[in-house]
Amino acid sequence: MRPAQVTLAVVLQVRDGRLQVLLWQRAEEPFKGAWSLPGGYLAPAETLEQSIRRHLADKVDVREVAHLEQLETRSDPERHPGEWQLATAYLGLVPSDVNPALPEDTTWHAVGRLPELAFDHGEITLAGRERLRAKLSYTNVGFALAPDTFTLSELRDLYVAALGHAVSATNLKRVLLRRGVLLPTGELRPSGQGGGRPAACFRFEHSRLHITDPFAVLRPPRVID
Amino acid sequence: MRPAQVTLAVVLQVRDGRLQVLLWQRAEEPFKGAWSLPGGYLAPAETLEQSIRRHLADKVDVREVAHLEQLETRSDPERHPGEWQLATAYLGLVPSDVNPALPEDTTWHAVGRLPELAFDHGEITLAGRERLRAKLSYTNVGFALAPDTFTLSELRDLYVAALGHAVSATNLKRVLLRRGVLLPTGELRPSGQGGGRPAACFRFEHSRLHITDPFAVLRPPRVID
DNA sequence: CCACTTTTAGCCTGGTAGTCTAAAACCTTG
DNA sequence: CAAGGTTTTAGACTACCAGGCTAAAAGTGG
Structure with a gap:
């Protein structure tokens, strides 16, 4: 017996001076009518990253996602009421100057004032914001x-x-x-x-992630004591 | 069609002045005889963390693992030759003063001089070391x-x-x-x-993870300009 | 030309890390 | 028991970097 595997994306963009996340409104039970993160099932012969890019493409032009990284994998057996389901969440970032065309059921929401989200998507969204803030x-x-x-x-x-x-x-x-x-x-x-x-x-200077060695602490000293 | 889900652990300890990782030697194909990370399949009604703790318990007294955190989920369809398999890796840390009893097939290896590991376990081990170094x-x-x-x-x-x-x-x-x-x-x-x-x-002072706000950069200023 | 706005450069300050020196405290040996 | 060796510790000094402040620069509008 195996769990289903889905991918989710916390896609963030600064719009109107506020950090916003891309959400779509569920048309089916469970959580029918609730806002939720875009994503879907993993397909055979697909990596998780390919999967989330594919599902994201249904909502937004993927070329406009300037950065995508894996966030965390959620595994609480109770997180989905009807199905044993693992969810791997990604963090996606969109530059503030693009305004992607969106389907009817999809819009941006201020992360600061989220509605009740389906499943554990609220927690995941906040985890995404934290990751962004740290980085x-x-x-x-x-x-x-x-x-x-x-x-x-x-x-x-x-x-x-x-x-x-x-x-x-x-x-x-x-x-x-x-x-x-x-x-x-x-x-x-x-x-x-x-x-x-x-x-x-x-x-x-670069448009790929580059971490700047931040910590003076514990850096290799020139002389040992 | 669903992928199998396994959990893995990069368990690190400083032994003899070197950072070492817990590995066991595979008794079965594929990669028979190769060293690999401890872990195993996810069981129903189990979270990933429960799963890795359960599998780890076969190798080492889990109470001696002082810290455990999720690392990353690997999803390359080719990562396992015979099976479509997702692997969620955890990082575990063991204090240097404990010397857990180990099964026959399990020993510590210096991370600096790893043998060829099974699957993508080599990469995962190095990712674990990087995470430790950063934190x-x-x-x-x-x-x-x-x-x-x-x-x-x-x-x-x-x-x-x-x-x-x-x-x-x-x-x-x-x-x-x-x-x-x-x-x-x-x-x-x-x-x-x-x-x-x-x-x-x-x-x-504390024996649970606590991050010390490290970055003077971009901290909230007292006055805005 | 004057008042107002926004950006920019430069200086000062405070805090933290890296280096170095000397003193403290203990052991061993003659 | 004194002398020399060893390890730890405290403290001073320096360098670097971020936060705060001020004034000048460079525009617009009346």
């Missing part, structure tokens, strides 16, 4: 939330939405520049409504 | 590698073995004390062979 601090995941090119204020607003607290644009710039994850493009963005100095444009 | 820096996982009470030199030796590079006992002490994860017991350890000043004994 924003010691990796360059920002690239997956930001447009190709952006000003520092725009980037700060993304960080604010994702982290849930204020961020200093001054510090953000210095830190990311020093780490070499940010690159000035040289262009200027004309100032918008109400004037103000034109902002310099930046890009992320 | 040593920003959590208190050390508690799961160390005895109840220890001197700073002993703790440093554990870190050296796990991290694979030199560590300054001076820094280690200061960092862990400031973070409040280490606690002086007040006792002294009588000096051993050849004399030397007696060492102070320490304990870990």
Whole structure:
């Protein structure tokens, strides 16, 4: 006797200054009418990542998911009322400048004000947000939330939405520049409504995940004691 | 058609000053005679964690595993030659002062000099070591590698073995004390062979995982700019 | 040209890690 | 019992980096 295997995705994007997650409304029991994470059954000869990409493609153009990583596998026998089902969750990130066409039953929801979700999808969504918040601090995941090119204020607003607290644009710039994850493009963005100095444009150096050795602690010393 | 689900464990311990992993030698095809990670099939009405604890119990006293966390789920359809099989790997840590009784077919192997392992167990083992190394820096996982009470030199030796590079006992002490994860017991350890000043004994404050907010970067500023 | 806005550069401060030196405390040996 | 060797420990010093602040730069609108 074997459990069914499904894949799920917590797809996050900053929209309207808030971190939002892609949800669809279930048309069938159980949890008919409840919001839930996109996903579905694993097919033969498929990896989990291929599976979640395939199911995601039903909801959103997968090319717009700039980053995808495995989150965790849920196995509580009671997590699905009718079926013994394991669920492997992925975290997906979508840059803030794309606005994918969505099916009728699918929309974005602010992670800060989630409705009751089906199954354990609420917990999974929060786990995804936590993973994002942690990685924003010691990796360059920002690239997956930001447009190709952006000003520092725009980037700060993304960080604010994702982290849930204020961020200093001054510090953000210095830190990311020093780490070499940010690159000035040289262009200027004309100032918008109400004037103000034109902002310099930046890009992320790499568009694949790169962790910046964050810990001064316990780094290899040059001399042993 | 459903895949089989197995659980695996990367059980690590520092032995003889080296980081070692618990392996058993397969008695059956495929990979007969090859070393592999302990684990086995998921049983009905069982969570993945219960499953790996059950399978681990065949090899080692599970009470001696001080920390257990989910690592990743492997899903390459080719990872097992004869069966469509998903494997969820766990990371387990055993304090250096216990020496569990082991079955005939099971022994410790230095992670630094692994033989060819069955399936993808080699990769999984290295992923486990990476996870441990990362978490040593920003959590208190050390508690799961160390005895109840220890001197700073002993703790440093554990870190050296796990991290694979030199560590300054001076820094280690200061960092862990400031973070409040280490606690002086007040006792002294009588000096051993050849004399030397007696060492102070320490304990870990908590014996459950606690992450110490590591990143000054992007922390909530008190004033916004 | 002046008031207002936003961005940017630069300085100062505080905290933490890495290095080094010397002292403390114990052992062994002559 | 004094001298020398060994290990641990405390403390000072330095370097680096993030957070906070201020003022200048560079636009817009009246």
